[in-house]
Amino acid sequence: MTYGCAFNLFFKSYAKKTNQEKIEILKQYSTGDVLTLLRNIEESPIEFDREIIQGVYGCLFDKGIMCM
Secondary structure (H helix, E strand, C coil): CCHHHHHHHHHCCCCCCCHHHHHHHHCCCCHHHHHHHHHHHHHCHHHCCHHHHHHHHHHHHHCCCCCC
16 A cells, blocks of 8 residues: 555545445555554644544554554
8 A cells, every 4th residue: 555545545536435434444554554644644634534533543553553
């Protein structure tokens, strides 16, 4: 997965998917890709729904990474 794929998941390629469907796809991402997505969220949080942001944190927690 690349930066573009993470970006597209939430903006272009899966625009018609629900947030819950996006979160289920997100669970298949590698840890590095989820961290890249988190960096994108931190750079522009207004571009992401709250539910998606919480899903990213939850996914990282499931992978053993705690975010503060």
